[in-house]
Amino acid sequence: MDVKVSIGEEQQDPAKVYAAAKNLADVIKGANVEDIISAIETLACQADSSAVFNFRRLSRGSLLHIAAATGKSNILRLLLDRVDAYLIAAQDDWGNTPLHIATKAKAFGVVAMPIRHARDLPDVDDKNWILRMKNNHGNTALHEAVLTCDVDLVRHLLNENSELVCLANADQKSPLYLAIDTCDPQIFQVLLSPSLDPSRIEGLPPVHCAVACKQYGSLREILKKDVKLFAMRDPGEGNVFHLAAFWNVPQVFDLLRPETEYLARERDKNGDLPIHIASKEGRVALIEKLLPVSLCVNRQGQTILHVAAKYGKEKVVKYILRHPDLGEMINERDHDGNTPSHLAAKEIQPAALVHLVLDKRMNPSLVNHEYLAAVDLTTSKFFRPRSPATLRRVGNMNSHYFIHQLT
Missing domain, CATH: 1.25.40.20 (Ankyrin repeat-containing domain)
Incomplete structure (x- = not known):
């Protein structure tokens, strides 16, 4: 022709x-x-x-x-x-x-x-430049090889340049992340095999994909490979235990070991520990798993009882109040001077608040940094500015009067 x-x-x-x-x-x-x-x-x-x-x-x-x-x-x-x-x-x-x-x-x-x-092109310093080129989806050839589920092609491209495994696409997914996302154990093993520097892996942490996809085998393999790879954080600075607490994946907490316990004491971008996320989501079972290794307060000075009260998690509130070591949290104040009762009142969480005010340990006279007692927050639409002397008389209230105000 x-x-x-x-x-x-x-x-x-x-x-x-x-x-x-x-x-x-x-x-x-x-x-x-x-x-x-x-x-x-x-x-x-x-x-x-x-x-x-x-x-x-x-x-x-x-x-x-x-x-x-x-x-x-x-x-x-x-x-x-x-x-x-x-x-x-x-x-x-x-x-x-x-x-x-x-x-x-x-x-x-x-x-x-x-x-x-x-x-073979002259005057080219980076001999791997063609391998690094990305399409409109941000995919390199290695990304595309993973998506085609061709393990031989993946192995070939990785052998050409092992650093390709670290590059993120437009969805912030590296080839290693995609290997977990596509549930291909062979490709995952190939991509996990080279020496990996977690600090160079771009985009979303692969370990978080393993949690999201419930790929517990991959999760264990990542931990076995490198605890630093297991400890990678997302853009919100959350680690694998923050995510597992949010999505209620209890199997992840089986990996709480001496080498990983420090992750339970890390705070995310909002200042919360994994145990605070569990409290916010009402996960009593996860709180029990995290208690032995977790800190007590988040960056705002709030305990898990503060968080449970704020978000109206009645089961968590009841669990904490019945716990022999945790019940004393009832009168703890955060950095703004708020007790759990203050936060429950402020956020209009009556189911949580009633358990707090019926507890004999609750001190209704405690005021926050705005000189407000919890009862003042339950009647805020009727509130008028009061003098410090009047505010000090809040101490004369008792829990029965408090309950009367709530009803």
Whole structure:
């Protein structure tokens, strides 16, 4: 099959260049090597065929993209001898390079060619630059290999450059994260095998994906590999135990060991410990698991009883008040001077508040830094500014009067 459009004096005519490139693209799609050789040789005899060979605006990118999609290395090799050396980095409308396309096509033999070609380019310091290129989704070729679930292709690309496992895509997912997300244990093992520096892994922590997907085997493998990898934090500075407390994944807490207990004492961006998250979500069983290794207060000076009262978690409030060592939290004040009763009243949580005020240990005379007792917060719409002397008389209230005000 011949390329019928002559390139020479008319090489500046965009329509004719496009027609010739499209014609050659159609021949390549046919994947008949003899026809492709004939078409390329015919075109090469023209005065200047470079405009056609290097045309980038076909519906699927350049001729290299189309050749890569065939999955045949001999076809790609024919074109690489004719095109501009840097066309190997051309991107289609989706940001894919020919390497991306070959990877998507699971063309193992084709994948190696653009990598070698890119490394042979002169004046290029980074020999892995083509492997680092990302498409419009932020995916490198390794991301795409993971998504195709081709373990051999993943292994090949990782051997080309092990640092690729650390790069995040537009969804902030690294290839290691995606391997867990796609539930492919073979690929996960391959990507976990090289030496990994957790500080260099971009985006979301892979260990958090293991929690979200309930991949407990992967979770244990990550811990076995490197406790620092297990301890990675998300953008909210939460660790694996914060997440497990929020999503109620009790199996994760089986990994509370001497080498991981310090994570139960870490605060997230809001200043909360994992045990405070468990309290906020009403997870009594998780509180019991965390109690032996956790601190008492968050960055706001609040105990788990403060948090349970604030969010109206009645079961947690009842559990804490009945606990022989935790009940004394009832009169603890946070950095703003609020007791749990203050917070329950302020947030209008009657189910939690009633258990607090019925407890004989509750001191109704305690005022916060605004000189307000908990009872004042239950009648705030009727509240008028009072003098310090009047505020001091709050101490004369008793719990029966408090309950009367609530009702």
